[in-house]
Each structure stands twice: as C-alpha cells, then as structure tokens.
Amino acid sequence: MKHPPTKTLQGLLLNVERALPLASDILLRGHLKQLRLFLGPAFNAFIMQAGKGVDSSRSNVTHEVQFDWLYLRNDPVMRRLYEAANTSQWNAESDIDWSLVFDPMDSIVPIIPDSYCPGVVLPEWQHFSAREKAEHRQSLLSFMLSQILHGEQGALFGAAQIMQGMPGMAGKLLGASQVADEARHVDVFHRYLSEKLGKSYEINENLFVLVQAIMSDSRWDVKFLGMQIMIEGFGLGAFTMIRNIVTEPTLKQILKLVISDEARHVNFGVTALERFYREELSEGERREREDLAFEISLLLQRRFLAHEIHQEYWTHRFNTRQWEAFVMDSQLMSMFRSSMFRLIIPNLKRIGLLSDRIKPSYEKLGVLHFENAPVICQMSADEILAPVS
Ligand SMILES: [Fe+2]
Ligand SMILES: [Fe+2]
DSSP states (O other): OOOOOTTSHHHHHHHHHHHHHHHHHHHHTTOHHHHHHHHHHHIIIIISOTTSSOSOOOOOOOOOOOOOSSOOOOOHHHHHHHHHHHHTOOOTTTSSOTTOOOOTTOSSSOSSOGGGSGGGGSHHHHHSOHHHHHHHHHHHHHHHHHHHHHHHHHHHHHHHHHHHHSSSHHHHHHHHHHHHHHHHHHHHHHHIIIIIIOOOOOOOHHHHHHHHHHHHOOOHHHHHIIIIIIIHHHHHHHHHHHHHHOOOHHHHHHHHHHHHHHHHHHHHHHHHHHHHHHHTOOHHHHHHHHHHHHHHHHHHHHHTTOHHHIIIIITTTOOHHHHHHHHHTSHHHHHHHHHHHHHHHHHHHHTTOOOTTTHHHHHHHTOGGGGGSOOGGGOOHHHHHSOOO
C-alpha cells in the first residue's frame, strides 16, 4: 500500500507525525550524537518518503578504505570462519527445491498460525471469512519477509564497505565471502516473495533510516556494529522465529541455509569488535557506541510494529499510536523480542557495550535477563534454531 504523497499538506503532516516519536525519544534520552546521525536519514525516510513508490534510491557515502600490504591471516577465529565460509557455500538454484507447489492462501494448512496475526484477538476476527483470514496471514508473512529482503540488501552493501574499511587481510577475506553470502540471500528472498508468496512490501521507514545512517557513517566499526552485531543479530533472531512458525518446506529450507551463514557473520562481527572496543577506544567513544547500539535496538524493534499492516487493514479501528501500543502487547512482538534480544544482548556484553550505565535501559525493555545467555559463537546450530518461549 502506498503512503500519502508528501506533496499534499495532509500527507506531509502524517509523515511528520510518524517521524516524531523517533526524534523526540532520542532527544529525551539525551543521545544527541545519535540524533545527528539519524536526523538526515529520518528526514529522507519519514518526511520525504524516499524509499516509497520508486524503483531505486541514491545515497552519497564516504568512508576510509584501508589497504593491507602484509596479507597476514594471523587471527585463528577469522581463519576458521573463512575456511567454513568457503566450504559451506550453497547454490540458490540447485540447493533449494523450488518445484514444491503451495498455496499461500491455503486455509487447511495455513502458512503461519493465526495467533501471530495481531488482529486475531479482536472481535472482528471472528467475523472474517476463511479467505480474509488467509489474506491477513499472507500479508503478515510477506511484510516480514519483505523487510528481511530489504535488510539483506543493506547487509550486502554494508559487508562490501566493511571489507574495504576494516584493518587486516584476515577480516577482508572473510568480509569478501560475506558479500557473496549476502548476494545469495537477496536473491533467494526476492525469488521466494515474487514466485511463492505473490506479494511484497516497500522498505519500512525505520529500517530505511537505519540502513542509510549506517551506510553514510564513515567509521568502519560503526558500520560493523550497526550491520553485523545489530541488524544481522536481529535478522538471525527473526529468521529463527519465522522458521519455527512457518509450515512451508521451501521457506524452511531457505531459512536454514541463511541462518547458518548469518551465524557466521555475527560471529565475525563479535570477533572483530571485541578487541577493538576493549583496547582501542576511549571511554567516551565506547559510551557513544553503547548509546548507538541501544537506539538501533529500538529502531529495529519499531520495524516490526507493522505500520504497513495497520495502513492496509486497521486504520478504521486504531490510530497510529493505538496500533503501536496494541502490537507491542501482541504475541508476535513478544516472540520477536525474545528471539532477537536473546541473540543480541550477550553479544553486546561480549564486545563491552553492556555496562552498568546502559543496563537499566534494556531492563525497561524487559530483555536484560538475556545478558547471561550464550553468545553466538558458543551456540550449536540446533541451539540457534531452538524455539524461544
Ligand atoms: Fe544475510
Ligand atoms: Fe549476513
């Protein structure tokens, strides 16, 4: 569904209203440096609707490129990850069975359980026909996978930038293999959405703000933090949650392959940033990254408030603020919160961005108890894929 055009006063005011919570919340928390980072992208995404109704968007980026003339591969973890990357390459065409036929509108074997559609608890749901319920399920899954696809494009660009900017050949080689992985992810999710689900959504504004802000920040470690630890970590959480609720075998197959790549990418991010943040940053610089990670957490969580589903089906029932409060309390959001933060919080702790100063902020979100959960590099594939209650 298209948003109101920015050129009308009504459209402009609505877009300003959608942007305000982001800016005012960051201001209230006193995170001025983060506000500066997000302000330009937020103007583009929310007010100008830069990612909507267009075939492509452009952004100017500047970052430092770092050559390495020693070519050493002396980091054992990165070397192991690089070897694993090379031996676990898969082919989007031949390793996935695209021939399986299914109907996303099937009411006998629903593509996801009704219980994940936020509207299921409303009295109106009982009056929906089987077809209407199927449309809600198809829309929700298409919305989630579309945002995953757009995030994958961000990861593709981010991986290329990080590979150029980070120090050391061990990381650059691993980063290059990640570029190939992300290209495959873009390819498979787009194919699944267009060939199998038959419906897709434009990029969510919160995700667009984040991707643009990370792309245009010149510091390699900030790109790494935003992309590898936060977006990839949240992505991994979202993949595992979706894999546990979908019934369709092709999508399950895709997600299993993607999850094994993403676990390696997050591991790469943790390995690269752990030493850098502990040894190379001043306390002020470390604090800035800590605040930034928290703001990114909130943006990533807002991405799943599903404003697009509100615009499509529920504007007669809720205004924007009421919808946000409603979705925040839904089963969908509670599952997302658990799946995502259980993978993010231990990683933030490991890289030194979970000090006593920031813990109360995560406590308020109800996710601090994950601080002692295992970090990705200590988890088996089965543990990563395990359902989270
Ligand atoms: Fe990816
Ligand atoms: Fe990735």
